[in-house]
Amino acid sequence: MSNRVLMKGNEAFAEAAVQAGCKYFFGYPxxxxxxxxxxxxxxxxxxxxxxxxxxxxxxxxxxxxxxxxTGFRTLISSSSPGISLMSEGISYITAAELPCVIINVxxxxxxxxxxxxxxxxxxxxxxxxxxxxxxxxxxxxGTLQEATEFIMMAFDLAEYYRNPVMILADGFMGQMMEAIExxxxxLNYDIPDPKEWxxxxxxxxxxxxxxxxxxxxxxxxxxxxxxxxxxxxRMEEKEVRYESVGVEDADVVIxxxxxxxxxxxxxxxxLRDQGMKVGLIRPQSLYPFPYKPFNDLxxxxxxxxxxxxxxxxxxxxxxxxxxxxxxxxxxxxCGGMAPSVEEIEEAAKKLLG
Amino acid sequence: xxxxxxxxxAGFGGQGVMLLGQIVAHAALNEGNNVMWIPSYGxxxxxxxxxCSVIVSDGEVASPxxxxxxxxxxxxxxxxxxFVGNLRKGGILIYNEDLVTYDDPRDDINIVKVKANSIAMExxxxxxxxxxxxxxxxxxxxxxxxDALKExxxxxxxxxxxxxxxxxxxxxxxxxEVGKQHVAQANS
Numbered sequence: 315m316s317n318r319v320l321m322k323g324n325e326a327f328a329e330a331a332v333q334a335g336c337k338y339f340f341g342y343p344x345x346x347x348x349x350x351x352x353x354x355x356x357x358x359x360x361x362x363x364x365x366x367x368x369x370x371x372x373x374x375x376x377x378x379x380x381x382x383x384t385g386f387r388t389l390i391s392s393s394s395p396g397i398s399l400m401s402e403g404i405s406y407i408t409a410a411e412l413p414c415v416i417i418n419v420x421x422x423x424x425x426x427x428x429x430x431x432x433x434x435x436x437x438x439x440x441x442x443x444x445x446x447x448x449x450x451x452x453x454x455x456g457t458l459q460e461a462t463e464f465i466m467m468a469f470d471l472a473e474y475y476r477n478p479v480m481i482l483a484d485g486f487m488g489q490m491m492e493a494i495e496x497x498x499x500x501l502n503y504d505i506p507d508p509k510e511w512x513x514x515x516x517x518x519x520x521x522x523x524x525x526x527x528x529x530x531x532x533x534x535x536x537x538x539x540x541x542x543x544x545x546x547x548r549m550e551e552k553e554v555r556y557e558s559v560g561v562e563d564a565d566v567v568i569x570x571x572x573x574x575x576x577x578x579x580x581x582x583x584x585l586r587d588q589g590m591k592v593g594l595i596r597p598q599s600l601y602p603f604p605y606k607p608f609n610d611l612x613x614x615x616x617x618x619x620x621x622x623x624x625x626x627x628x629x630x631x632x633x634x635x636x637x638x639x640x641x642x643x644x645x646x647x648c649g650g651m652a653p654s655v656e657e658i659e660e661a662a663k664k665l666l667g
Numbered sequence: 668x669x670x671x672x673x674x675x676x677a678g679f680g681g682q683g684v685m686l687l688g689q690i691v692a693h694a695a696l697n698e699g700n701n702v703m704w705i706p707s708y709g710x711x712x713x714x715x716x717x718x719c720s721v722i723v724s725d726g727e728v729a730s731p732x733x734x735x736x737x738x739x740x741x742x743x744x745x746x747x748x749x750f751v752g753n754l755r756k757g758g759i760l761i762y763n764e765d766l767v768t769y770d771d772p773r774d775d776i777n778i779v780k781v782k783a784n785s786i787a788m789e790x791x792x793x794x795x796x797x798x799x800x801x802x803x804x805x806x807x808x809x810x811x812x813x814d815a816l817k818e819x820x821x822x823x824x825x826x827x828x829x830x831x832x833x834x835x836x837x838x839x840x841x842x843x844e845v846g847k848q849h850v851a852q853a854n855s
Contacts, residue, residue: 318696320689320692320693320696320702320704345708346708429708429709430708430709485708486705486731489705489706489708490703490704490705490731491689491692491702491703491704491705492701492702492703492704492728493696493701493702573731576729576730576731577729577730577731577732579727579729579730580729580730581730583729650709652732654732654734655730655732655734656734
């Protein structure tokens with residue numbers, strides 16, 4: 315209790331990264347995530363790190379590519395259109411198998427869109443915004459507390475898998491203030507020392523490190539892809555995370571992540587108070603997606619309602635999980651509009667009949 | 668019954684409504700509650716209304732959206748039109764009487780009128796108008812205690828702005844007087 319501090323989401327994200335050992339940040343301003351670079355510009359020099367404002371998002375992600383190659387912990391953040399600009403670089407970083415953490419504080423799109431909260435980058439984050447057969451380990455925190463813990467964990471995951479990890483937040487989370495207790499989060503994984511693969515350290519290692527994403531020999535490139543795919547299968551085995559609330563006796567299960575799941579929790583409480591049995595499955599990892607809880611829904615569940623701040627993106631994965639066993643419906647708002655507690659309540663009531 | 672209070676504070680940019688909301692959140696946190704503060708950050712800020720929402724609860728704060736607040740702080744005229752219809756029945760409206768006129772007020776809410784700008788001017792700095800309103804809120808609403816709110820003002824001013832502490836405390840106390848009058852009238 316006494317260690318709780320009231321912080322704005324963006325600042326808390328940045329502080330969590332610093333506490334996880336992040337030393338480099340290369341950002342470019344965009345609302346609603348500007349407090350992340352602002353905070354890093356002040357904080358990183360205090361811990362012997364470097365903050366540099368890049369001249370563009372494209373430059374920023376390529377600076378991350380370089381910095382990640384040295385084995386130091388790196389962070390980059392942006393909001394939707396900025397992440398689109400970084401997508402080429404993200405593909406390169408996954409190809410080169412380098413760790414880094416990317417925070418997307420989503421705003422309404424498409425195009426330059428608006429500056430208000432949205433969740434319309436689900437496809438981009440989980441199905442690949444850039445080219446090639448790559449995956450981003452994508453975490454979707456629900457509260458600011460969870461976000462700080464996920465960000466600390468993300469640095470470990472990125473190093474363990476040598477793959478970028480994306481934190482998919484939204485404008486609400488970036489702008490809101492909540493009480494946060496910074497806990498030391500450390501995964502109990504056998505994380506290889508970056509000296510084994512990073513540039514430099516030649517004396518210790520006895521051989522050079524070659525970091526690249528170009529691979530002109532098709533057989534070699536196919537092999538490299540197979541290696542990456544094997545890694546993604548390991549993520550799918552090990553990194554699925556979700557929260558399940560009141561699903562056991564539910565007639566209707568709501569599927570939602572991030573801020574939308576918070577709103578849905580309030581709707582569910584109201585519905586339960588009226589005697590209606592509604593549960594929630596809240597994916598915390600979007601890639602790998604928690605298909606199993608949807609596949610294993612109790613027999614009593616008659617309907618799944620997916621709620622998003624988008625026109626319907628996560629619903630495709632929910633349907634893959636449900637496999638047609640029960641109908642899957644959708645309620646969404648977009649463009650910076652959020653579904654209200656009452657709207658979700660109404661949408662669920664319609665399904666309850 | 669668990670404790671759950673929602674507040675919206677609205678006014679022109681520069682009137683200190685964001686800070687007012689943050690002080691309430693700080694105070695409530697120090698009292699051991701869970702809190703959530705969120706600003707409106709839309710492009711309508713310039714020339715229009717700026718507002719923030721605060722939720723205080725002894726349990727989980729789930730939805731961060733405030734649609735029908737228990738407490739409404741209104742610092743300028745456009746904000747009144749925008750929010751007064753949403754105030755929960757039986758809720759408390761505290762408005763800045765210097766800049767807001769409310770003809771034909773709702774009869775199902777409690778209304779506290781504060782001459783925030785005049786009082787602040789008398790104290791010598793119009794900028795403390797928000798703290799005058801905070802003082803009134805401390806007495807009229809139960810979202811956070813008087814002591815916790817006072818402490819939060821001190822905490823937020825900190826060492827850097829210690830020279831402003833005296834005028835802020837005076838502003839707070841002047842606001843308390845208005846709030847106390849309201850409570851006395853409501854009880855009589």
